[in-house]
Structure formats: structure tokens, C-alpha cells
Amino acid sequence: MSAGYYEVNGKQVPHDEEGYITNLSDWSKELAEVIAKQENIDMTDEHWEVVNFLREYYDEYQIAPAIRVLVKAMKKKFGPEKGNNKYLYELFPYGPAKQACKIAGLPKPTGCV
Amino acid sequence: MALLHTVNKSPYERNTLESCLNHVQEGDTVLLIEDGVYAVIKGGRAADVLASVKGVKIAALSADLKARGITADKMIDGVEVVDYGGFVDLVTSNDKVQAWL
Amino acid sequence: MSDVKKFLYVNRKAPHGTIYALESLEVVLIGAAFEQDVALAFLDDGVFQLVKGWDTSELGAKNFQPAYTALGDYDVQKVYVERESLEERGLSEDDLIEMTYEDEDDDFAEKSSIRIVSREEMAKIMADADVILSF
Incomplete structure (x- = not known):
């Protein structure tokens, strides 16, 4: 992928060479669906739960959490059946932190390997 | 010939403010910007030095104060808080600007 | 380990x-x-990083202060702040943000990560570390 634009409702939203949007304020639910489609993900309620959780986390701490931190925080809020690596990787096969953050319109998590 | 002196370094890391205050003359203005604004915190060593200067106007930039959590109640008296527009006014109302870096 | x-x-x-x-x-x-x-470790002007109440909107820069409060999630449990550095700058512990972690050995009780130490203690902490990264 190279830097370019997502098309949402006839509007162009710029993204970087990895697909992360450039201006965090450009995010919308419609845009999330567009990014998810490109990542081959059908957004279910479970996907949205993670995406919304990430947006809340970012809102509070101004950082996108590393996967380990995401798992721990999910566990605390939703319990162990959702706060584990397997569950999150099933929802976002190419890496929950990376893929879900991209859909949530956040920057790439710091220290994401 | 009134001078505007700007100081952008923390007085606790460098002696920029001290050096500036050793060179000011009556009627001059010292404007604290960036990390220079840390000098105004009440109870700090630099604030005591600042308060002892006579005949010189002391000003500080509001954007830099706010960014660092320095609210009015934490500041010593006698410091005029200016915004970016006020910064420009100070530049135009003085004959020269000396930037202490 | x-x-x-x-x-x-x-x-x-x-x-x-x-x-x-x-x-x-x-x-x-x-x-x-x-x-x-x-x-x-926070000493000299580093203590200003933890002074609460940043508002960077007028500066046009991102406010990264909230990220410090997330460090507990990242298993950072020890934050040493030098008392002398605070005092010289007219500051005290009350001026600092809250930083906490959950103690797994104590039923996940939330505890403060911040420990105010003297200059002498700070020297010992440095001497005691295996690796020091300076900023």
C-alpha cells in the first residue's frame, strides 16, 4: 500500500503508506467500515466492541495500547473470555492492535512489532 | 532605547535568565517563552530572583504557561500574561529584540 | 529469571x-x-514532566501527559522523583499527576507508583541499576 485516500460518502480521507488515517479527527463509523473491508474484515458487534474500546482507551491516555496492554485491559472490562490473545486474533487475524487500531482511526501502537 | 528580551530556556537548566537579568536596563521588558516560563513558579529559586528585579516589565506567554500547567495561582505577582498577539505588540513597541537562547 | x-x-x-x-x-x-x-527517575527539569494540568491547545501540540498515567498498564511500578529538584522549583508532590499500578501480589490493589526520594537516594538508585537510559 502507498499513501493515498479512503473514499467515504464522496469525501477523500488521507491515509499513510500503511493505511492509518493521517488526521485522527477524520474518523467516522462509515470510514471504519471502509477500512475494515480493505482488511477483509466483516464488522460484527464483537469487532465494534474492540474498536470502541480502543477509541475510549485512546481518548483517556492519548496512546494506542500495545497488544499485551489491550489484552489486559479487555480482560478487566469484559472478562477472561474476551480478554485473551486467541479471541482477539480470531477477530483481527493480522494482529489485533495493528488492525483494530487502523479501523479505529488511531495511530499505529507504539512498540507494535 | 527600550529592549525586549526573550528568554526561552528553563532557569533551572541554564543560566540564560540570569545572564539576561544581568544585562537589562530600566524600561526594558523581559518576555518568558517556551521553557523560560518555568521561572514564574512561586516558591522556586528563579522566581525569587525575578521578583527582585526593579524597573523592568516581566511578561510570560500564555500558550507556554498553559501547556506546562502553570496556572495564575502558581505564579508570582507582577508577571503580565500575554498571548501571541501581545507578543507581537511587545516586539513592535520596543526598539529591538534580544533573544537569549 | x-x-x-x-x-x-x-x-x-x-x-x-x-x-x-x-x-x-x-x-x-x-x-x-x-x-x-x-x-x-525524574530529576532536575525532568520533574516538570509530571506537573499536572497541562493544556497544550494554545500551543497547537498534542498533550501527551495522559500517556504517563497509562504506564501502570505497561508494568511500570516505580517512578522516583527527586525531592530537592521539586523544592528548588517551588513544587511539591501535590503538584504532580497521579500515577498508579495494580499490585498483582495484593489482590490487584491500586497503588501509587510515585516515590519521592532524596538526592542521596537517587544516587543509590542509579548505582543499583543494570542499565541506565538518559534523556
Whole structure:
């Protein structure tokens, strides 16, 4: 992928060479669906739960959490059946932190390997 | 010939403010910007030095104060808080600007 | 585990005037992935990084202060702040943000990570670290 634009409702939203949007304020639910489609993900309620959780986390701490931190925080809020690596990787096969953050319109998590 | 002196370094890391205050003359203005604004915190060593200067106007930039959590109640008296527009006014109302870096 | 090293991140710069504070924070966040024994030290102008109440809107820069409060999630449990550095600058512990972690050995009780130490104690903490990263 190279830097370019997502098309949402006839509007162009710029993204970087990895697909992360450039201006965090450009995010919308419609845009999330567009990014998810490109990542081959059908957004279910479970996907949205993670995406919304990430947006809340970012809102509070101004950082996108590393996967380990995401798992721990999910566990605390939703319990162990959702706060584990397997569950999150099933929802976002190419890496929950990376893929879900991209859909949530956040920057790439710091220290994401 | 009134001078505007700007100081952008923390007085606790460098002696920029001290050096500036050793060179000011009556009627001059010292404007604290960036990390220079840390000098105004009440109870700090630099604030005591600042308060002892006579005949010189002391000003500080509001954007830099706010960014660092320095609210009015934490500041010593006698410091005029200016915004970016006020910064420009100070530049135009003085004959020269000396930037202490 | 014998391969766990004691990392000490030493912060000596004010938050906005230079990029050091933000860079240090990012390295701490990245380094957390390696599960080492991490401690942060704040002395000299570094103590300004923890002074609460930043409002960077007028500055047009991102407010990265909330990220410090997330460090507990990243298993940072020891934040040493030098008392003398605070006092010289007219500051006290009350001026600092709250930083907490959950103690797994104590039923996940939330505890403060901040420990105010003397200059002498800070010297010992530095001497005691395996690796020191300075910012």
C-alpha cells in the first residue's frame, strides 16, 4: 500500500503508506467500515466492541495500547473470555492492535512489532 | 532605547535568565517563552530572583504557561500574561529584540 | 529469571521545550514489551514532566501527559522523583499527576507508583541499576 485516500460518502480521507488515517479527527463509523473491508474484515458487534474500546482507551491516555496492554485491559472490562490473545486474533487475524487500531482511526501502537 | 528580551530556556537548566537579568536596563521588558516560563513558579529559586528585579516589565506567554500547567495561582505577582498577539505588540513597541537562547 | 535486568530511565528535561520527554516516553512504552524490571527517575527539569494540568491547545501540540498515567498498564511500578529538584522549583508532590499500578501480589490493589526520594537516594538508585537510559 502507498499513501493515498479512503473514499467515504464522496469525501477523500488521507491515509499513510500503511493505511492509518493521517488526521485522527477524520474518523467516522462509515470510514471504519471502509477500512475494515480493505482488511477483509466483516464488522460484527464483537469487532465494534474492540474498536470502541480502543477509541475510549485512546481518548483517556492519548496512546494506542500495545497488544499485551489491550489484552489486559479487555480482560478487566469484559472478562477472561474476551480478554485473551486467541479471541482477539480470531477477530483481527493480522494482529489485533495493528488492525483494530487502523479501523479505529488511531495511530499505529507504539512498540507494535 | 527600550529592549525586549526573550528568554526561552528553563532557569533551572541554564543560566540564560540570569545572564539576561544581568544585562537589562530600566524600561526594558523581559518576555518568558517556551521553557523560560518555568521561572514564574512561586516558591522556586528563579522566581525569587525575578521578583527582585526593579524597573523592568516581566511578561510570560500564555500558550507556554498553559501547556506546562502553570496556572495564575502558581505564579508570582507582577508577571503580565500575554498571548501571541501581545507578543507581537511587545516586539513592535520596543526598539529591538534580544533573544537569549 | 536471571535474564531480567533493571532498567532505569533518567528524565532530566522539561516536557515541551525539547523532544526528549516525548522520546523517553515512547522508548519506555516500546521497552515495556521486553518485560524487564523498569523504573523511571525524574530529576532536575525532568520533574516538570509530571506537573499536572497541562493544556497544550494554545500551543497547537498534542498533550501527551495522559500517556504517563497509562504506564501502570505497561508494568511500570516505580517512578522516583527527586525531592530537592521539586523544592528548588517551588513544587511539591501535590503538584504532580497521579500515577498508579495494580499490585498483582495484593489482590490487584491500586497503588501509587510515585516515590519521592532524596538526592542521596537517587544516587543509590542509579548505582543499583543494570542499565541506565538518559534523556
